[in-house]
Amino acid sequence: MKTATLLIFLCGAAGVLGQTGGDPLGLGPLADSRPVGAKTEITAQKEATFDEKRNIAVFVGSVRVNDPSFLMAADRLTVTLSADRSGIERAVAEGNVVIVQRTSKDEEGKGAVGRAQRAEYIPSTGKATLSGSPQIQQGINRHIATSPGTRMILHRDGRASTVGPSRTVITDSSAPQMP
Numbered sequence: 001m002k003t004a005t006l007l008i009f010l011c012g013a014a015g016v017l018g019q020t021g022g023d024p025l026g027l028g029p030l031a032d033s034r035p036v037g038a039k040t041e042i043t044a045q046k047e048a049t050f051d052e053k054r055n056i057a058v059f060v061g062s063v064r065v066n067d068p069s070f071l072m073a074a075d076r077l078t079v080t081l082s083a084d085r086s087g088i089e090r091a092v093a094e095g096n097v098v099i100v101q102r103t104s105k106d107e108e109g110k111g112a113v114g115r116a117q118r119a120e121y122i123p124s125t126g127k128a129t130l131s132g133s134p135q136i137q138q139g140i141n142r143h144i145a146t147s148p149g150t151r152m153i154l155h156r157d158g159r160a161s162t163v164g165p166s167r168t169v170i171t172d173s174s175a176p177q178m179p
Helices: none
Strands: 004-009 039-044 047-051 056-067 070-081 088-102 110-122 127-131 135-138 141-145 151-155 160-163 166-169
Touching (some): 088 127
Antiparallel strands (some): 088 110, 110 127, 127 151, 141 166
16 A cells, blocks of 8 residues: 655745745634644545646545644545645545644634535635535534535634535533432
8 A cells, every 4th residue: 555645844944845935825824823843744545646737736545634723534635736836726625525623712622523525725715615415513513514505614713604505403512400
């Protein structure tokens, strides 16, 4: 079994994909709180290909992304770099996508968890759009698409929004007090 790993070193150092600058992933305000030497690691079990002319990297087979701001798993990940390779223009994850936001706002450091068949991240907007039976879990509450065309959006700041039919399951975690 072949494993391909790509490390993207941040904080001004040139990365493996030729990225430079303090915010190559387009994380915006989250980049300000990134630790010095923070890195993003992409691991693929089958293959990793790089098209220098088109500025595209494709990772296939049990793809895992480990970043200080999020974790992601998918069957395939396609990353398109900006023309000057100063950052990511777009990233598309396909097949069994799971995204776990990492936040410092809660005690566990875990934000929303999104699941879908496809996720598209546009760094300039800070939004990850989930499609293909998407669902988002925030704490013990779940938001689930009820139509194939429903899209759910995870925002960089931890918010979530939905376009299309859905249902929400709110779990009451407080136990009734017995007299």
